[in-house]
Amino acid sequence: MDWIYAPWPWYVAGPMIALTMFFLLLIGKQFGMSSNLRTCCAAIGGDKVADFFNFNWKKDRWNLMVAFGALLGGYLAATYLSENSVDVSPKIANELSEKYHIKGAGDEYLPSELFSNELLFEPHNLILLVLGGFLIGFGARYAGGCTSGHAISGLSNLQLPSLIAVMGFFIGGTVMVYFLFPILF
Amino acid sequence: MKYLIYLLIGTFFGIVMYKSEAASWFRIYEMFRFGSFHMFGVIGSALLLGIIGVQIIKRKNIKTINRREMQLKPKNKSIPRYLFGGIIFGLGWALAGACPGPMFVVAGAGYLPIIWVILGALLGTLLYGILRDKLPH
Numbered sequence: 001m002d003w004i005y006a007p008w009p010w011y012v013a014g015p016m017i018a019l020t021m022f023f024l025l026l027i028g029k030q031f032g033m034s035s036n037l038r039t040c041c042a043a044i045g046g047d048k049v050a051d052f053f054n055f056n057w058k059k060d061r062w063n064l065m066v067a068f069g070a071l072l073g074g075y076l077a078a079t080y081l082s083e084n085s086v087d088v089s090p091k092i093a094n095e096l097s098e099k100y101h102i103k104g105a106g107d108e109y110l111p112s113e114l115f116s117n118e119l120l121f122e123p124h125n126l127i128l129l130v131l132g133g134f135l136i137g138f139g140a141r142y143a144g145g146c147t148s149g150h151a152i153s154g155l156s157n158l159q160l161p162s163l164i165a166v167m168g169f170f171i172g173g174t175v176m177v178y179f180l181f182p183i184l185f
Numbered sequence: 186m187k188y189l190i191y192l193l194i195g196t197f198f199g200i201v202m203y204k205s206e207a208a209s210w211f212r213i214y215e216m217f218r219f220g221s222f223h224m225f226g227v228i229g230s231a232l233l234l235g236i237i238g239v240q241i242i243k244r245k246n247i248k249t250i251n252r253r254e255m256q257l258k259p260k261n262k263s264i265p266r267y268l269f270g271g272i273i274f275g276l277g278w279a280l281a282g283a284c285p286g287p288m289f290v291v292a293g294a295g296y297l298p299i300i301w302v303i304l305g306a307l308l309g310t311l312l313y314g315i316l317r318d319k320l321p322h
Contacts, residue, residue, distance in 0.1 A: 026255075071195075132277045140309075141314070168271015169274055173279040
């Protein structure tokens with residue numbers, strides 16, 4: 001029964017992501033998760049502060065269902081299909097533990113120092129997580145897409161703009177872990 | 186009823202994200218530190234299959250199940266918005282360890298602090314909407 005709980009290797013996971021994109025294309029939609037954030041802003045009355053949210057968001061309710069499904073999938077996978085631990089490379093696990101005192105690699109799915117429910121209102125974590133989310137939301141809309149919209153959908157369609165965006169993702173991501181983590185953590 | 190198919194696709198996607206560990210903060214840190222091939226393999230193999238599939242769709246002119254054109258419109262040409270937006274997104278992705286799909290997956294898995302990430306992402310989206318006309322695109 002161990003195979004049920006074991007993580008999927010990259011060559012299983014990658015094709016499944018492509019399959020998700022093709023399912024959506026086949027029913028006339030586009031694979032792009034960050035659009036849901038704009039839809040939510042429109043649904044809660046964002047059109048009062050910016051025209052950017054003045055559109056018929058009800059047409060995008062299908063994508064909110066995809067996001068809700070992702071939430072459900074996360075619940076099912078974590079509850080029934082996983083041991084909820086992630087084995088990263090020993091070098092990385094060691095580095096996280098020694099430099100940042102993040103010790104859960106190999107035992108946890110997410111670092112408890114950041115994501116344990118007991119620390120929900122811990123101010124330092126709260127600020128870091130809101131900041132991370134803020135950059136994700138602002139950047140995704142500015143770039144016109146996130147990992148699913150650019151790195152998967154856009155690059156699959158050989159779009160140069162998506163290549164520029166993905167290069168940006170990696171510039172930002174490496175700057176964060178190489179230069180800003182030592183300051184933030 | 187028509188929304189059930191979207192719910193199913195989303196659920197499938199959520200399980201894939203969780204089981205591939207693409208929704209793990211540890212894996213995202215490892216990816217941006219170039220510490221293992223795993224995430225590059227996940228994205229790379231999705232992409233390889235994606236490119237082949239989209240080429241087939243275009244050459245054979247495959248339509249949606251309702252016999253309409255597929256949503257494969259070319260993106261507007263520009264550099265600043267993709268580069269600056271991309272960099273800002275990357276900073277956030279590495280810090281929060283989750284991009285907009287996995288943040289919902291992680292919420293479903295029961296990690297409550299991800300709510301702050303989702304809230305922050307909504308605020309970021311809102312501020313982009315307000316500042317949009319003042320930014321170089």
